[in-house]
Amino acid sequence: MTSKFETMGITFQNQAYSKEKAIESFKISCTICAKSGMRLECERCEIKQYHTMVLTAFDDNEQYNIIKAGNADGNTEKKKEEQQLSAIV
Numbered sequence: 001m002t003s004k005f006e007t008m009g010i011t012f013q014n015q016a017y018s019k020e021k022a023i024e025s026f027k028i029s030c031t032i033c034a035k036s037g038m039r040l041e042c043e044r045c046e047i048k049q050y051h052t053m054v055l056t057a058f059d060d061n062e063q064y065n066i067i068k069a070g071n072a073d074g075n076t077e078k079k080k081e082e083q084q085l086s087a088i089v
Helices: 004-015 019-036 046-072 077-088
Strands: none
Touching: 004 019, 004 046, 019 046
């Protein structure tokens, strides 16, 4: 069962506009948990599980933007290989 504290922590993860903000919010949640005596098991903490998903989404989005930027210039891997081969010949 999700506690009110975990629900609030997940809400802050949802509101994170960057990877750094998600990490900052997660650290705050961990500090509050430890200092208030909640002592949720980290492996079972829903905030931690959700935080992992949020970071994965930011990483995936970053990789997508890198690939998209490369393709926008017309520099696909196949074109690069063709250019290299034509330069050799």
